[in-house]
Amino acid sequence: MKIYLIPVPNADEGDTYIIYRPLLGLAFIGNRAMGTLVKSLAEDITRPVREDIRSFLEKIGFYTPDPPEPRPIEAGPFSPVSLALLLTNECQLRCTYCYAAAGEFPSQQIALEIGYKAIDYTYENLKRLNYPKFSISLHGGGEPTFPWKLLKSLVAYAKEKPIPTEFSLTSNGFWSEQQTKWIMAYIPSVGISMDGRPQTQDMQRPTISGKGSSRVVMRALHDMEANNYPYGLRLTAVPPFDRVIDDIRYLCEHTKCLSMQVEAAFNPKRGEEGQPDLDQGEEFMQVFFAAQRVAEQYGRSLRCAGSDVGRINSVACGSPFNTLVVAPQGNLVACFEVVNDSHPLAGIATIGRVTPEGVQVNEEVRERLIQKINARRASCLDCSCYWSCAGDCLIRSFTPEPDSHLRHGVRCELNRILQREMLLKYIAAGNGVWKRNPMRQN
Numbered sequence: 001m002k003i004y005l006i007p008v009p010n011a012d013e014g015d016t017y018i019i020y021r022p023l024l025g026l027a028f029i030g031n032r033a034m035g036t037l038v039k040s041l042a043e044d045i046t047r048p049v050r051e052d053i054r055s056f057l058e059k060i061g062f063y064t065p066d067p068p069e070p071r072p073i074e075a076g077p078f079s080p081v082s083l084a085l086l087l088t089n090e091c092q093l094r095c096t097y098c099y100a101a102a103g104e105f106p107s108q109q110i111a112l113e114i115g116y117k118a119i120d121y122t123y124e125n126l127k128r129l130n131y132p133k134f135s136i137s138l139h140g141g142g143e144p145t146f147p148w149k150l151l152k153s154l155v156a157y158a159k160e161k162p163i164p165t166e167f168s169l170t171s172n173g174f175w176s177e178q179q180t181k182w183i184m185a186y187i188p189s190v191g192i193s194m195d196g197r198p199q200t201q202d203m204q205r206p207t208i209s210g211k212g213s214s215r216v217v218m219r220a221l222h223d224m225e226a227n228n229y230p231y232g233l234r235l236t237a238v239p240p241f242d243r244v245i246d247d248i249r250y251l252c253e254h255t256k257c258l259s260m261q262v263e264a265a266f267n268p269k270r271g272e273e274g275q276p277d278l279d280q281g282e283e284f285m286q287v288f289f290a291a292q293r294v295a296e297q298y299g300r301s302l303r304c305a306g307s308d309v310g311r312i313n314s315v316a317c318g319s320p321f322n323t324l325v326v327a328p329q330g331n332l333v334a335c336f337e338v339v340n341d342s343h344p345l346a347g348i349a350t351i352g353r354v355t356p357e358g359v360q361v362n363e364e365v366r367e368r369l370i371q372k373i374n375a376r377r378a379s380c381l382d383c384s385c386y387w388s389c390a391g392d393c394l395i396r397s398f399t400p401e402p403d404s405h406l407r408h409g410v411r412c413e414l415n416r417i418l419q420r421e422m423l424l425k426y427i428a429a430g431n432g433v434w435k436r437n438p439m440r441q442n
Contacts, residue, residue: 001021001024001041001042001045001065001066002021002022002023002042002066002387003019003020003021003038003039003042004020004021004022004384005017005018005019005020005035005039006018006020006384006416006419006420006423008029008420008424015031015032016029016030016031017029017030017031017032017034017035018420018423018424018427019034019035019038020384020423021062021066022312022384022386022387022388023066023067023069023312023387024061024064024065024066024067024436025310025312025434025435025436025437026060026061026062026433026434026435026436027423027426027427027433027434028060028427028432028433028434029427029432034053037049037053038057038062041057041062045063060433060435061435069314070312070313070314071314072314072315073314073315073318073321073322077363078351078361078363078366079125079129079322080121080122080125080322080323080324081122081125081126081129081131081135081322081323082122082134082135082136082137082322082323082324083118083119083122083134083135083136083137083323083324083326084136084137084138084139084319084323084324084325084326084336085110085115085118085136085137085138085139085144085154085326086110086139086140086141086144086325086326086327086328086333086336086339087109087110087138087139087141087142087144087146087147087150087151087154087328088107088108088109088110088141088142088143088144088146088147088150088328089102089103089105089107089108089141089142089328089339089340090102090103090107090108090109090142090143090146090147091103091140091142091143091146091172091208092143092146092172092174092207092208092213093143093172093174093205093206093207093208093213094206094207094208094210094270095204095205095206095236095270096203096204096205096206096238096268096270097204097236097238097265097268097269097270098270098271099271099272099273099337100140100141100142100271100337100339100340101270101271102140102141102142102143103142103208104270104271105340108328108329108340109147109150109328110150110326110328110330111330111356112150112153112154113356114326114330114354114355114356115150115153115154115157115326116154116157117354117355117356117358117359118324118326118354118359119136119154119157119158119161121324121354121358121359122134122136122324123158123161123163126163127162127163131163132163132164133163133164133165133166134158134161134163134164134165134166135165135166135168136158136165136166136167136168137167137168137169137170138151138167138168138169138170138171138187139170139336140170140336140339141327141328141339141340142328143171143172143174144169144170144171145169145171145174145175145179145183148179152182155167155186155187159186166188166189167186167187167188167189168187168188168189168190168191169183169187169189169190169191170190170191170193170234171190171191171192171193172192172193172194172205172213172217173192173193173194173216173217173220173221174207174213174216174217174220175216175220177219177223180220180223180224181223184223184224184227184229190224190229190231190232191231191232191233191234192217192220192221192231192232192233192234193205193233193234193235193236194214194217194221194233194234194235195235195236195237195247196235196243196244196246196247196248196250196251197214197246197247197250198212198214198215198218200243200247201213201214201217202214204236204238218254218255221255221257222255225255225256230258231257232257232259232260232261233251233255233257233259233260233261234260234261234262234263235247235248235251235260235261235262235263236262236263236264236265237262237263237264237265237284237287238264238265238268239266239268239280239283241264241283241284241287242287244262244287244288244291245287245290245291245294247291248260248262248291248294248295248302249294252294252295252297252298252300253298257300258299258300258301259300259301259303260295260300260301260302260303261302261303261304262288262291262302262303262304263304263305264276264280264281264284264304266280266281266284273337273395273396275410275411276410276411276414277410278410278413278414281410281411281413281414281417282414282417285414285417285418285421288302288304288307289421289425292307304418305393306385306388306389306414306415306418306419307418307422308388309388309419309422309423309426310436310437311388312387312388313387313388313389313390314390315373315377315390315391316373316377316389316390316391316392316393316394317335317393317394319334319335319336320334320335320349320351320366320369320370320373320394321370324359326354327339327340328340329341330353330354330355331346331350331352331353332350332351332352332353332354332359332360332361333346333349333350333351334349334350334351334366334369334394335349335394335395337395338350338395344399344400345394345395345398345399345400347400348365348368348369348372348398348400349369349394349395350365351365351366351369352365352366372398372405373391373394373405375405375406376391376392376397376398376405376406377390377391379406379408380408383408383412383416384416384419385412385415385416385419388419389412389415389419392411392412392415396411397411
């Protein structure tokens with residue numbers, strides 16, 4: 001029985017805790033004495049307790065055993081079951097915070113024959129494992145629809161495989177009407193990166209010529225809605241974060257999108273990933289919760305990384321374990337953001353190459369990386385976020401320094417604050433008890 005006691009600040013002179021069982025999906029409020037009691041019950045469930053307390057614990061399902069822990073992904077020889085193609089480093093936009101500085105480097109695109117080799121390699125692995133479907137993600141670096149002819153050729157090639165192939169696309173939505181029609185016909189899942197009101201979108205995501213991009217993107221959204229084509233939206237927030245509230249309200253009133261995600265770009269600069277300080281992070285979270293309330297008023301959902309406390313994860317990201325991620329120059333990488341050799345983590349997160357001769361995996365480099373990922377998660381065992389954060393994102397928690405994977409800083413504290421506030425919200429909505437929807441566990 002895994003139990004964490006999460007202190008609730010500014011409540012009853014420090015004697016208030018969230019009593020949290022992540023594997024069972026149960027949380028409620030108790031004082032220090034209740035916390036001590038349930039910790040003792042975790043060691044001996046038959047321990048006698050007062051009748052009124054036992055009755056309460058029985059009523060909320062506390063005596064239910066934890067379900068089995070999620071099975072870790074095996075870290076043996078690389079055997080990918082999905083494919084991600086980072087098609088290019090080029091883009092029609094010049095977003096002010098773009099981590100990849102898309103469009104500023106010499107042009108690179110995945111060569112057609114390299115894409116074919118990556119598709120063949122993953123397909124053969126799926127066939128050997130008797131997988132029922134083939135999942136391919138089309139993603140950045142740059143904008144995957146920019147090399148339009150290449151994208152269409154790779155989609156057509158993959159769809160010839162005997163295993164049913166499903167594509168997902170992460171895009172800026174800066175499409176022509178003909179592109180929108182083709183995407184709706186061939187790509188079943190699309191996530192659009194756009195930032196809200198026209199003034200926000202045009203300021204943060206201008207075109208290469210400096211003009212606004214909102215008109216073209218909104219037309220694409222409305223075309224998809226007219227055809228009942230589902231999509232998700234991902235917003236990037238930059239300081240001052242309070243603009244996000246009006247951006248979410250605008251999207252709720254001017255689109256039919258049901259699912260949105262917002263992430264903060266701290267100290268945003270093109271080609272860099274700024275790290276938050278605690279004050280910045282807490283400011284963003286206050287705005288996030290306010291924007292989430294706005295979305296809920298319109299019957300929409302809004303999330304951010306770390307807000308889905310009901311999900312149980314064995315790893316923070318499956319890419320180093322089971323996804324073949326191909327960067328524009330043909331490198332195999334362990335993260336979608338390691339788009340070129342100049343990335344600070346390219347040395348530890350580049351695990352091979354795809355050449356016209358085939359896929360070449362450097363198992364030694366990959367094994368060293370996975371050992372670091374596993375060691376980091378093991379160091380988090382006493383943290384209440386162990387089962388949701390699962391060690392956190394590689395690209396956000398590692399640096400090139402040898403022992404960086406064992407350091408825990410501001411992001412860890414922010415993840416714990418976000419978890420605490422989400423649990424308090426769910427507990428209040430559940431009249432004092434939160435129980436996870438069984439469908440949310442991986």
